[in-house]
Amino acid sequence: MIPIDKIQRLFAAMGPQAAFAIGLALIVLAGFGRGRSRFSKALGVLTLLAGVVLVLPRARPAPAAGALLAPDGFSIAWQILFYVGALPFAILGAAGTEAPVLLYLGSALGMGIIALSRDLLMLFIGLELMSIPAYLLVMGLGRRERAASEAALKYFFCGGAASALFLLGIALYYARMKTLAFAPGVAPADPIVGASLALMGTAALFKIGAVPLHFWLPDVYEASSPELAGFFSTALKAAAVLLLMRVVSIAPASALAKALPWAGALTMFVGAVLALGQTSLQRLLSYSSIAHAGNIILGVGAWAAMGASPAAAYAVYFYLAAYLFMNNGAFSFLAVSGLKTREDLKGFAKASPVLAGLFAVFMLALGGAPPTAGFLAKLLIFWEALKAGLYAPLAVALLSALIALVYYLALVRDAYFEEGSAAPVQGSWVGRAVLWACAAPSAALGLFPIVLGPIQRLLGL
């Protein structure tokens, strides 16, 4: 007899994960073969969409006491980010064989487990499940050059170090608390818990690419295909941010939480300054993603400083959501247009006015110019930092926002104002559709913060 009620309960609590397991199984069962890559690609996109639908908020049975995995508002909100953030890569990249589809679905499964975990070991399993496919994606999908293998290896070892730190943190936590279960505010603020959280938080900051733990990031993003870099910088980064928030929430007054605003300030400043001199577009966007991560970390710091304030959680979430669209858009633009360096951009607006217009939207949004989504995202983080009284990091954030605008404007200047020999780019209709789908929210999310009202409720506002 089929235990219908158990299946129902499974789907209610972990619908996306169940869908991913089925999708993975189907792709594997369909067999390996060259002719089947389109099938697996379509199935991958459908699985992600199913994940988004299944995670949407609805009435759920309350989780059993002591459950290792259980949904809450954060997990629902963040899973939407993961699966939507993976879509551009699923649509534009992931070609050739079914391997990349299997890998990103596995990675997304891991992100979901991070979101659902109530137990540190599950959190670790989610982290590994998310990261290991990512290493393989860099190696297998990058341009087939030594740089890709080198970047993958670097990524693997750095990721391994982060995992080791995380495990050490878990061990310390267990030694002090005699349990692996965690919940907001359960741990006392003593040195051992503090050290454990610091270790786990460092691992999360590693994954986010916070300065000075950022050195692997530009190499990895540059060695990846642009759409893969988009996936890493949005979905994967959102998962790492949630990991950080989960760790911080265990004891919001820990040394880790106090250090976060400064870590954020340092990250955004260094990222912005290092992006200034880049000539490779993908590398420039990699450094820019470090700068953006700094804003997010500052937001998490403000969130912790105000005792897990829902408004600050929403600010972080909004930033991630806005960033998802504008950065996926920017990387997808590189994928669709095939542009590599700033030199290639010159004269692009004359050759392809519509694509250039979309590019300008992404750049102005990333630069934080009103009325784009990027502006409101920055504004909310600044506002929360101010509410939390983090004046000095806020001053750094304002300065970094100005520095960041320098290179985004420089790119717009290259595309629009400089003469050059850029050839007209048509792009596939799928590619153009992805760009429009990213550009519309990038431009308009800043004007309609109200459409995210349901998310505010999920986060407790």
Place this chain on the structure above:
Amino acid sequence: MTAPLTLLWTAPLLGGFLTLLLAGDRAPRLPRRLALLIATALFLYTAAIPLAAGSFNLTELGLDLAWGIRYSLALDGLSYALVLLTAFLTMISLLGSWKEGHSAGFWASFLFLESALMGVFLARDLFLFYIFWEASLIPMFFIIGLWGSANRRHAAVKFFLYTFGGSLFLLLGALLLVNERHAATGLWSWDMSRLRLDGGGPLSVFIFISMAIGFAVKIPVFPFHTWLPDAHTEAPAAGSVMLAGVMLKMGLYGFLRILYPVFPGVGAQLLPWLGGLAAFNAIYGAFGAMVQTDLKRLIAYSSVAHLGFCLMGIASLTPEGIAGGSLQMINHGLTTGALFLMVGFIYERSHKRGLSDFGALARTAPALGFFFGLACLASVGVPGMNGFVGEFMSLAGMMRALPIAAMAALLGVGLAPAYLLPAFGKVFWNDPGPDSCASKVTDLDGRERAILWALSGLMLVIGLYPSPWLDFFRAAASQLSL
């Protein structure tokens, strides 16, 4: 009274998109016709508002958004004067660049710019104000960068970065202000009418200065002015008209609409500083203009001086000063707008604008000489012209508030003829030099004359009968004066 004010900023926005959509090789003239049609209709609509409603004190039903942000628009005399100026100058700018064969993007950019500027002057919510304030940078960035002269790329980026940097101070101040109000009342609100910090404590002073820096970059007040000569010189003529005519006024409007009403105590406290800066601006701009060899750059520096007089009147916090300074904003928009347009006409014909590139233009282009001379006189502030009224009242106000600053600024008044009239003489009267391109400058055609008659007519009307124009600012003057 309620009135549909949303139309004032949405119509040009949608019109801009429509203009872009209709761009195509089949109908190359369609975009500019459409843009001019929209701008003209909007000007007529703006002009008709008080006639239909019987007053220019109008509000629109607001709409509460998230975080205490409220979509609320309103007009009063001050806003209305600037909205009317925006609508008028947009129309004039488009008409003035009629013959320049620009792509649809050019015409659309002006409509986008108009939309943002309208929003700035209509918004009664600080958040909304900030969005419009910043959004105005984007079209102007493209106008300068795409259709400007030789050094346009540098000027466009400099313009954007400088004003964006200034705006970050404005944003910081706004956030601090909203937080402070929340601490006092327990409510989140960005509504300008509810934001008021009465005490003159250090925090109020800090917020005031922070926001004032944002406004000062726009005005521009020394030492935040360095973006202006580049931007104004490199922008196409119509862009310079909008920059000088309207965008510089946004900063002064910020003082009048936000800073003085929100911080009634601090304005008086900082009066000597602002008065001193204003006087310095007036003198510095004049000296700066005196050494210029490029006609457009000269006018750009003269803007620095003129805006110094505007700020002087407003910062004096006397009724006559505020009214005069505000009127001077309008005057400067008309006069400098006319001057920039005429330099544009000359440049269009000769592709030169250096002072020594021309001579005896009054002989080859008498109508141009007439209008240019008239605008110069208005700019200098000759009695009977509009500039005199504004400058005189501003100085009179400051004379009551801080005589030293007013007397120092008198030097600026004296210097104005010393930079404008010699330049006029060189270009229009002196014998042409050996490599002069004066012969290329043909006289104005009918369209150009019509534009200049409209602008010069207003200069004379305001100069000879200023009282109805001052009425726009009467309410602000009585509310804000000490």
